[in-house]
Amino acid sequence: MAGSNFVDYVKIFCRSGAGGAGSTHLFRDKLTMTGGPDGGDGGRGGHVIIRANKQLWTLVHLKYSRHVFSGDGGDGSQSRSTGREGQDKVIEVPLGTVARDAETGEVIFDVTEDGEEKILVKGGRGGLGNWNFRSSTNQTPRYAQTGEERVERPVILELKVLADVGLVGFPSVGKSTLLSVVSAAKPKIADYPFTTLVPNLGIVSYRDNRSFVMADIPGIIEGAHEGRGLGLRFLRHIERNSVLLFMVGADSDDIHKEYKILLNELKQFNPELLDKQRLLAITKSDMLDQELIDEMKLDLPEIPYVFISSVAQKGLTELKDMLWKAINE
Secondary structure (H helix, E strand, C coil), rough: CCCHHCEEEEEEECCCCCCCCCCEEECCCCCHHHHHHHHCCCCCCCCCCEECCCCCCCCCHHHHCEEECCCCCCCCCCCCCCCCCCCEEEEECCEEEEEEEECCCCEEEEECCCCEEEEECCCCCCCCCCHCCCCCCCCCCCCCCCCCCCCEEEEEECCCCCCCEEEEEEECCCHHHHHHHHHHCCCCCCCCCCCCCCEEEEEECCCHCCCEEHHHHCCCCCCCHHCCHHHHHHHHHHHHHEEEEEEEEECCCCEEEEHHHHHHHHHHHHHHHHEEEEEEEEECHHCCCCHHHHHHHHHCCCCEEEEEEECCCCHHHHHHHHHHHHHHH
């Protein structure tokens, strides 16, 4: 996912199709000059449909196609023939996409399963033909219904990345390095803050051909929930992670304090994030001896933790075991 191609938020304008008009036709042939009603119904207007596609990772394909119009339904005709249905317009999106009403902000629905389809904007119903209005007192009705009008709706599509494990930490703590070591992902790695500008996903191989998905989001800084740094924009991506792996560097002045700051940012953004499984990885621990590690253990948060070093390949097997256990719990 190149930075320029990763789009997780688009606003589109949707319009469904109008329903076709019912027919007022009266039956005629060479033997019958004053026949009864035989007008058919109008066809349904096309829907705008959202379909989840696991092959997609971004909404970039919608960035320059923000007007989505469905086809109109056809009019009814003689012999009680129903008009054709308007052509549906299908919008394919990545798994984890949320559709919101652009005017109210209300969540319309989300899609999380491959191939899942939901109607975003319904097409207008077709009008009834005069055949439906015949009665003993009105045997030749010369009227029919018009079809329902088109429905227009501005919609916001918002992607929340689906992953088993979400990495949470300050910039330059080693999240991207860990992802690059335990998976085939190739995130950008450099020695300056905010190297990661977009979420990165990697598939982590585990024992017996099992695997899980890990997501690296841009680093969080204190005040991210107030709009500081890049964290606020991407915090929504960890809302769908099963397990949160907090990462704090072994060179931190106060590991417990940094963990509490990160935890508070999540709480301010969405208190429900605190209900997720939490683990702690102390990174860059190759610079520590056993005596210093034992001393640091006395002041760590009361959650499962592990000392790791991505560069030295230290503690990674233990980390995978902890993550797999947490995912399956």
